[in-house]
Amino acid sequence: MTEPVRLAKRVAALAQCSRREAEMYIEGGWVRVDGVTIEEPQFKVLDERIEIDPHAKLEPPEPATLVLHKPAGITLDEARALVNPQSHAEDDPSGVRLLKRHFARLEAPLSLPDKASGLLVFTQDWRVKRRLEEDADRIEQEFVVEVTGTLAPNGLALLNHGLVFDHYALPPIKVSWQNETHLRFALKRIAPEKIERMCAAVGLKVLAMKRLRVGRISMARLQPGEWRYLAGTDRF
Numbered sequence: 001m002t003e004p005v006r007l008a009k010r011v012a013a014l015a016q017c018s019r020r021e022a023e024m025y026i027e028g029g030w031v032r033v034d035g036v037t038i039e040e041p042q043f044k045v046l047d048e049r050i051e052i053d054p055h056a057k058l059e060p061p062e063p064a065t066l067v068l069h070k071p072a073g074i075t076l077d078e079a080r081a082l083v084n085p086q087s088h089a090e091d092d093p094s095g096v097r098l099l100k101r102h103f104a105r106l107e108a109p110l111s112l113p114d115k116a117s118g119l120l121v122f123t124q125d126w127r128v129k130r131r132l133e134e135d136a137d138r139i140e141q142e143f144v145v146e147v148t149g150t151l152a153p154n155g156l157a158l159l160n161h162g163l164v165f166d167h168y169a170l171p172p173i174k175v176s177w178q179n180e181t182h183l184r185f186a187l188k189r190i191a192p193e194k195i196e197r198m199c200a201a202v203g204l205k206v207l208a209m210k211r212l213r214v215g216r217i218s219m220a221r222l223q224p225g226e227w228r229y230l231a232g233t234d235r236f
Helices: 005-017 019-027 075-080 126-134 155-160 192-201
Strands: 031-032 051-052 066-069 117-123 143-150 174-177 182-187 202-214 227-229
Touching: 005 019, 005 031, 005 051, 031 192, 051 155, 143 192, 155 174, 155 192, 192 202
Parallel strands: 117 202
Antiparallel strands: 031 051, 066 117, 066 227, 143 182, 143 202, 174 182
């Protein structure tokens, strides 16, 4: 060969398959060029060594859903930038193969205040996005909130049910003391952004807030700034 050609053409010849099937092998992360995985079918090659993983599957890669342990004090865009190959948790149990395409067009259907830390869901899957948006009122979120101040009389009961904001009675939730300075919130139908206002209404100031769980998905052992995939069997 004297002129570079598209990787897809070389793979099609090597695998005795169609050009589209070759593109699926490449986009699925099953093809290596001189030992380096290449996911772009248009990548130009000349006389490099082309290898197709013996376990390659001829199927389009599934859209990714993942969870990040968001550090406190960063914006959503800054959190999205943390989702990269270097910050992938080493003990990710999902079995999902890491692909570069998983880092594009990630959406975060559930809000989390910039000052808060904890579990943040990113997804490319429209089905997951729709589930988290349309069923948000039925999915419980768990927070641990560090507070200071003096709790008003009957304040804990008011946090559980009884506060009225802007002529709207907040729905009942579960709030309890985890220790002397931390409250546990398990809430539905209330946006996390309201937690600070709720605490202020009963004499408490929020110092820190962390989301530990969304539905049945917990943060587990993720360190701040780390992320892991959700497996296809995981359900919120």
